[in-house]
Amino acid sequence: MNDAAKSKMKARIHIVKRAAMPWYQAAGIRALALFLAVIVCGIVTYVLTGDNPASVFKTIFEGSFGSERRFWVMLQNLSMLLCVSLAMAPAFRMRFWNIGGEGQVLVGCLATAACMINLGGKIPNGFLIFMSLMAAVSAGAFWAFIPAACKANWNTNETLFTLMMNYVATQLTAYYIIIWESPKGSGKVGIIQQKSQAGWLPQIGQYKYLLPVLVVFILTIIVYIYMRYSKQGYELAVVGESEKTARYVGISVPRVIVRSMILSGAICGLCGFLLVAGTDHTITTTLAGGRGFTAVMVAWMAKFNPIGMIFTAFLLVFLNKGAGEIATSFGLNQSFSDILSGIIIFFLIGCEFFISYRIVRQRGEGQNV
Amino acid sequence: MEESRKGGGRTPAVSMRGITKTFAGGVIANDNVDLDIYRGEIIALLGENGSGKTTLMNMLSGIYCPDAGTIAINGRKTEIRSPKDALDLGIGMVHQHFKLVDVMTAAENIILGLKEGRRLDLKAASKRIQEICDAYGFDLNPDQKIYDMSVSQKQTVEIVKMLYRKADILILDEPTAVLTPQESDRLFDVLRNMKADGKAIVIITHKLHEVLDVSDWVDVLRAGKFIGSLKTSETNEAEMTEMMVGHAVRLNINRPEVKNPKPRIEVEGLTVRSSDGLLKLQDVSFTARSGEILGIAGISGSGQKELLESMTGLCRIESGDIRYIYDDGRKKSIVGDSPLEIARLGVQLSFVPEDRLGMGLVGNMDLTGNMMLRSFRNGNSIFTDRKSPKALAGRVVDQLEISTPSLQTPVRRLSGGNVQKVLLGREIASEPTVLLTAYAVRGLDINSSYTIYRLLNEQKERGVAVIYVGEELDVLLELCDRILVLCGGCVSGILDARTSSKNEVGLLMTSLRGGRDE
Numbered sequence: 001m002n003d004a005a006k007s008k009m010k011a012r013i014h015i016v017k018r019a020a021m022p023w024y025q026a027a028g029i030r031a032l033a034l035f036l037a038v039i040v041c042g043i044v045t046y047v048l049t050g051d052n053p054a055s056v057f058k059t060i061f062e063g064s065f066g067s068e069r070r071f072w073v074m075l076q077n078l079s080m081l082l083c084v085s086l087a088m089a090p091a092f093r094m095r096f097w098n099i100g101g102e103g104q105v106l107v108g109c110l111a112t113a114a115c116m117i118n119l120g121g122k123i124p125n126g127f128l129i130f131m132s133l134m135a136a137v138s139a140g141a142f143w144a145f146i147p148a149a150c151k152a153n154w155n156t157n158e159t160l161f162t163l164m165m166n167y168v169a170t171q172l173t174a175y176y177i178i179i180w181e182s183p184k185g186s187g188k189v190g191i192i193q194q195k196s197q198a199g200w201l202p203q204i205g206q207y208k209y210l211l212p213v214l215v216v217f218i219l220t221i222i223v224y225i226y227m228r229y230s231k232q233g234y235e236l237a238v239v240g241e242s243e244k245t246a247r248y249v250g251i252s253v254p255r256v257i258v259r260s261m262i263l264s265g266a267i268c269g270l271c272g273f274l275l276v277a278g279t280d281h282t283i284t285t286t287l288a289g290g291r292g293f294t295a296v297m298v299a300w301m302a303k304f305n306p307i308g309m310i311f312t313a314f315l316l317v318f319l320n321k322g323a324g325e326i327a328t329s330f331g332l333n334q335s336f337s338d339i340l341s342g343i344i345i346f347f348l349i350g351c352e353f354f355i356s357y358r359i360v361r362q363r364g365e366g367q368n369v
Numbered sequence: 370m371e372e373s374r375k376g377g378g379r380t381p382a383v384s385m386r387g388i389t390k391t392f393a394g395g396v397i398a399n400d401n402v403d404l405d406i407y408r409g410e411i412i413a414l415l416g417e418n419g420s421g422k423t424t425l426m427n428m429l430s431g432i433y434c435p436d437a438g439t440i441a442i443n444g445r446k447t448e449i450r451s452p453k454d455a456l457d458l459g460i461g462m463v464h465q466h467f468k469l470v471d472v473m474t475a476a477e478n479i480i481l482g483l484k485e486g487r488r489l490d491l492k493a494a495s496k497r498i499q500e501i502c503d504a505y506g507f508d509l510n511p512d513q514k515i516y517d518m519s520v521s522q523k524q525t526v527e528i529v530k531m532l533y534r535k536a537d538i539l540i541l542d543e544p545t546a547v548l549t550p551q552e553s554d555r556l557f558d559v560l561r562n563m564k565a566d567g568k569a570i571v572i573i574t575h576k577l578h579e580v581l582d583v584s585d586w587v588d589v590l591r592a593g594k595f596i597g598s599l600k601t602s603e604t605n606e607a608e609m610t611e612m613m614v615g616h617a618v619r620l621n622i623n624r625p626e627v628k629n630p631k632p633r634i635e636v637e638g639l640t641v642r643s644s645d646g647l648l649k650l651q652d653v654s655f656t657a658r659s660g661e662i663l664g665i666a667g668i669s670g671s672g673q674k675e676l677l678e679s680m681t682g683l684c685r686i687e688s689g690d691i692r693y694i695y696d697d698g699r700k701k702s703i704v705g706d707s708p709l710e711i712a713r714l715g716v717q718l719s720f721v722p723e724d725r726l727g728m729g730l731v732g733n734m735d736l737t738g739n740m741m742l743r744s745f746r747n748g749n750s751i752f753t754d755r756k757s758p759k760a761l762a763g764r765v766v767d768q769l770e771i772s773t774p775s776l777q778t779p780v781r782r783l784s785g786g787n788v789q790k791v792l793l794g795r796e797i798a799s800e801p802t803v804l805l806t807a808y809a810v811r812g813l814d815i816n817s818s819y820t821i822y823r824l825l826n827e828q829k830e831r832g833v834a835v836i837y838v839g840e841e842l843d844v845l846l847e848l849c850d851r852i853l854v855l856c857g858g859c860v861s862g863i864l865d866a867r868t869s870s871k872n873e874v875g876l877l878m879t880s881l882r883g884g885r886d887e
Contacts, residue, residue, distance in 0.1 A: 014434055016392075229752045234745050237734070244728040247683060248720070249742045250709030360436075 014360045026355050033351035037344040044343065051330055059329050060322030060340070074321050076209040076279060079216035080271060082313040084288075084295035086216075086223045086306055087267035090260045091144075092296075093227060093304045094240040100147065100162025102292025103169030104140040104265045106285070108272020110173050111139035112199075113192060113283040116276070117180055120198035128199045133273050140269020141262045143169065148261030152254030166292065173285045180283075191281050201278040212278040219267070224306040236260045268292070301349070319344060380444045381405040382538050382569040383429060383460070388438035390424055398424040400593040401438070406538065411560060411570045413584035413601070415577075415613055417814030419784055421593040422573045423465075426540045430462035431455035442538075461536025463527045465543050469515045476511035479530045494533075501532050505562045508555075520669065521552040528559075538569045545579055546811075549668050550842060550875040557583040575613070575814070577606045578843070589613055614815055622822050622847040625830055630658035632694050633834035634680070634803055639689035641675045641858075649675040650858045653689070657803065662825060662835040664849030664866060666842065666874050672858040673838045674723060677805050680836075681720045682708045693718075693803075719801035721793055723808045723838075729792045732781030736762040736773065739780055740795055765794035769820065786817030793824055804828050807838045822848055842871045854878055 042053030064074040084101045091098035115132040123131070147161035180189045193199055204210040227233040239246045239256045246253050275287055294316060301315075302308030323337025383406040390399040398421045406412055416422045427433045429440065431449040439446055442458045449455050455462070469478050480494045495511040502509050509525050518526070524544060531539055541560075545553040560570055560583060574580060580587055581601060589596040589612040596612050634657045641650040650672040657663045665673055678684035680691055682703065692700045693716045703711050711718060726732040730739045740758035748754055762776050769790040773783055780791055789809065796804065806825070810818040825848070829835050839845045845852055849866045854877035861877040 231745055231751060231753050234738075234741065234753050238731055238742065241731040241733050242727055244724065245731050245742070248681075248708065248722065248728050250707060250712065252707075 015357050016360050018356060018358050021355055029351050029354055030348065033347040034344070037347035040347070041340045041343050044339065049330070049332060049336070056326060056330065056340075059325050060319070060337075063322035063325030064318050066325070070321070072207065072209045074317055075213050077321070078313055078317045079209075079213045080275060081291050081294060081298060081317055082309055083216045083219065083271040083274065084268060084291045085298040085302075085309045085313055086219055087264045087271070088295050088299040089223055089227060089264075089304050089306055089309070090233075090236055091264040092299055094236045094257065094260050096148070096151070096240075096257060096261060097159045098144065098147075098162050098261065098264055099159060099293065099296060100144065100165045101268050101295050102288045102290070103162070103166035104143045104268030105272045105275070105288040105292055106166075106169040106173055107139040107143045108136040108269030109276045109283050109287050110169075110176060110272070111135035111269070112273045112276040113180070113189065114176070116192045116199035117189075120193045121196055125198055129201065129277065132199055132277055133270070136273035136276075137266045137269040140272060141266040144261040144265025144268070145258065148258045152257045170285050173283065173287075177283065177285065189283050192276075192283075194281070199277055200281060201274075209279065212274040215270075215274060219270070220306050220310065223267075227304075227306065232256075232259065315348070316345075379407060381441075382408050382443060384441040384444070385425070385429065386439050386441070388425065388428060388435045388440070390421075390428060390433060390435050397593050399428070399435070399590075402590065402593070402595040404588055404595065406569045406571060408537070408567050408569045409564055410585045411564050411572065411583055413580040413587045414571055414573045414590065415575065415580055415587050415609060416590035417575060417613055417816070418786065418812060419592075419814070420590040420613075422590055423542055425590070426462060426542065426571065426573060429455065429538075430460055430540060432462075456531075456534050456536060458538075459536050460538045460540070461531030461534060462540040463524065463531060463542065463544065465546065467523050467527055469523060469526060471516045472514065474512050474514055475509060475518075475526045475529075478515060478526055479511075479533050483534070498529060498533060501529055505532070505559050505566070507559060520547040521549075521556070524548070524556070532563075537567070538571075539563065540571045540573070542573045543575075544572055545574070545576065546840075547669055549878050550871065551879060553579065576841070577609055580609065581606070591615055610815065622819075622844065623826055624848060624850070625826055627658075627661045627850050628830075629832075630661050631696075632656045633659045635690075635692040635694060635700070636676075636680070637690045637692070639676070639679060639691065640687045641672070641679055641684060642687050643675075648858055650679070653855075653858075653860050655853055655860065655863060657834040657836055659802070659832045659834045660829055661851065662829050662837050662849045664845040664852040665836060665838040665855060666840075666845050666852050666878060667855035668878055669840065671855040671878075673807065673855060675858075676855070677720065677722070677807055677836070677838065680803075680805060681718060682706050682711045717800060717802045719796035719799055719804045721789075721796055721804070721806040721809055723811070725788050725792050726781055729796075730780050730788065733779050735777045735779055736766065736791060737776055739791060740765070740798075743795060743799055761795070761798055765791065765798065769794050769824070785812045786814060786820075789813060789817065789821065793821065797824065797828060801828070801833055803834045803836070805836045805838075808840060809837065810844070811840065818844075842874050845874070846871060 038057070042057070045051055045053045045056050063070065065071055084105060087101060087104070088098060112132045112135065115128065115135050119128050119131060143165055147156070147158050147165060150156040150161060151158045177187070177189055181187060182190050201211055235246070235251050235256050238249070238251060239253055243253050246256070271291070272288070276283055280287060298309055298312045298316060301312040319341040323334060323341055326332055326337045327334045383404070385402065385404045388399050388402045389397070391397050402421070402425055404425065414422045414426065424433065428435050429449065431452045431454050434450065440449060441447065442460075447458060449458065449460070470481065473481070476491055476495045476498055479498055498509070498511045501507070507525050507529060509522065509529060513522070515523060515526065524547070528539070528541075544556060548556065560572070564570055572584065584601045587599045587601055587604065587609060589599070589609065591613060599609065599612070636656070637654045639650055639653040640648070643649050653672070653676065655663070665676070667673055675684055679686050686704050690702055691704050692702050693714070694700050701714060701716070703714065703716060706714070722728040731742070737755060737759045740762045741753060741755070744758055745753050759776060765771065766773060766776070771783070771787045771790045771794070773787060780788055783791065793809070809821050809825070813821065825835055825837065837845070837849055846866050846869065851863060852866050852869065852874060853863045854861045854874055856878055864873060
């Protein structure tokens with residue numbers, strides 16, 4: 001179909017698949033794409049707003065690195081996004097399209113909040129934190145187990161199923177928010193256990209966010225090792241590549257699907273725990289903040305490699321923070337910064353095409369038609 | 370020289386000059402190839418796998434564009450950009466994998482995509498299809514649905530589809546790969562009729578006896594280069610093979626005598642249904658013996674796949690029994706056991722499935738990762754041991770002369786022959802007592818095929834019970850000791866390969882003679 005259009009223009013361009021490309025060349029292409037994206041962003045900024053592009057970029061940068069507090073907020077956001085992305089890794093490597101991260105995080109939040117509200121002050125604090133953690137992890141795992149079990153037994157569509165589970169989780173949270181609302185009639189759950197700080201994660205020194213960041217950092221390494229060196233990681237890779245091969249070598253496909261999804265959901269639940277007990281100390285229906293979906297992008301861009309996800313998650317958080325900063329300091333609305341993020345992501349994803357394919361111009365026999 | 374060449378001085382229907390095509394990774398598929406095709410002649414395009422036959426013809430039919438070189442149709446230089454361009458020029462190609470819509474009838478498939486007139490006139494189309502069939506001797510019912518058709522009928526639809534589009538230069542890519550000998554003969558009759566009608570025909574093949582049977586000229590490609598053109602009536606198998614392979618090859622397959630055969634695996638009354646309830650195997654009984662190669666012949670889809678998969682625990686069995694017989698004569702039924710449970714019984718069963726990259730191997734994993742498929746459970750650690758599979762991969766590469774850039778190369782990047790060697794190498798490495806192979810040499814070139822035959826014979830001499838599901842009767846008759854013939858899921862006979870003829874096997878493949886009543 002493409003050929004027809006092309007032949008009318010008499011252009012002789014073909015798209016040809018490349019063989020594997022050395023990593024430095026691929027990195028070069030990506031760097032070039034980022035560079036071009038920045039130039040295009042500059043032009044767009046200048047044309048639309050008349051502001052100096054350089055100062056806009058500086059502001060974007062300051063969004064993440066402008067002050068110590070911003071830096072820590074960026075790190076916290078990065079680690080939460082990374083945590084959900086890590087949860088996606090085993091599921092996606094298995095070609096199980098889990099887009100229910102949002103719901104799995106939210107039920108983790110809900111379980112943590114439930115423990116903090118109902119058990120706070122009644123049991124020793126250390127034990128409460130442990131209970132919250134267990135509850136959050138089990139809730140996330142259970143939320144992922146349901147679609148996994150249905151997929152494994154009846155081959156249901158996991159994409160739709162996990163998506164629907166998000167809505168259920170949101171409504172469930174909304175229900176409990178009404179029950180727990182404080183003060184009454186406000187329609188929201190204020191800071192939980194504000195006075196006693198029961199169930200709050202301890203702070204390391206003066207750094208409020210350090211503990212969650214460290215937890216996610218360690219988790220990254222564990223997931224990396226699990227995926228790459230463990231027998232279970234190998235099994236799920238085989239299942240993802242070819243279920244037929246998996247059965248042929250005696251791997252029980254349903255078992256691997258359920259096991260990997262429980263792991264995936266458990267990590268999401270952990271993220272929910274870190275959000276509620278670690279930083280926010282409250283619960284809203286939007287606490288997961290779209291991370292369940294952004295994480296899909298993070299995981300794909302990093303090709304499901306946990307170490308690569310650190311960089312892709314950073315990129316997205318960095319752009320997001322910069323966007324917010326532009327909105328306030330230039331008086332532009334948030335949409336403008338979304339345009340810039342869009343341009344940059346477009347270039348970065350688009351350049352993958354040039355890594356897998358090259359464009360060839362026909363030569364030689366061009367004269368005869 | 371031009372005089373004694375094909376065509377006898379006429380203008381060629383197709384004249385390709387200096388055709389070059391390079392693929393990603395610098396693989397040169399065609400290197401400066403010249404080829405002429407004349408009307409009223411059947412040309413056999415002969416070459417090993419990867420020699421560039423299909424690529425060359427794909428350029429003629431508009432699927433690829435050449436990097437360099439010219440194509441002239443009826444003496445006029447042309448550029449072919451798409452399959453539609455090719456068809457407008459009268460060039461039609463029948464691919465190895467049919468491109469038909471299963472739920473439609475033959476007639477609907479044939480007119481699919483044609484823009485003639487406003488209204489869909491199926492009746493007129495059926496009438497024209499019938500005319501084409503009568504003219505060339507095709508046997509085709511235009512109203513039959515594709516899913517009801519045998520492979521050879523589907524192929525007929527593809528050919529008629531091209532003729533309906535007024536193709537007079539017809540290219541057939543390995544047309545006999547899926548046919549029984551009798552069906553092949555029928556196809557050749559039709560091809561001769563078309564030739565008499567003045568059409569130019571090219572068949573891509575690597576089966577020498579077919580070349581001798583049907584073609585007028587043989588054009589040989591080797592490693593992307595044009596090697597030469599031979600008049601079929603003046604050549605022989607040895608000469609063609611030498612041109613094709615580049616050195617003389619001994620064409621007979623070695624068959625060591627069977628020594629001390631003992632029953633190894635016993636199948637009794639095996640009946641298997643597919644998931645949608647179709648009877649795939651019915652009351653199949655036989656015994657495979659150690660130190661013997663048992664061939665299984667049959668038209669594709671006669672239950673070969675189900676037979677092997679039920680013997681390896683991959684397929685649900687409706688009734689019947691499969692018993693493994695240990696060295697000391699003990700028998701153990703393996704029905705209902707999973708592959709893992711079978712292995713835990715101490716039954717060393719290896720299986721080389723038909724779908725090598727989709728079932729036997731993981732295409733995206735490297736050689737080490739693929740060797741691990743069988744051994745990754747070893748040891749109590751939660752981590753995999755990559756060292757011994759890596760060593761095994763190295764050994765297999767050395768011993769089977771696998772050409773691969775490195776042990777880290779994903780196996781899907783290897784050529785078909787090398788993929789098969791990786792798979793067979795891994796399966797043999799587990800020192801099996803039963804080795805099941807499905808279409809072990811399908812798509813492999815002569816050199817690789819002979820390597821596979823040698824490996825199977827080595828296993829046979831080690832005392833392994835080898836089961837060889839094959840499609841080429843010549844090979845089955847030369848390699849195997851006994852041949853079990855399947856027809857529609859039933860055993861239609863078990864023959865001694867040393868004394869049987871190709872015709873006997875061919876007849877059993879299509880009839881139930883001596884089947885159930887026996």
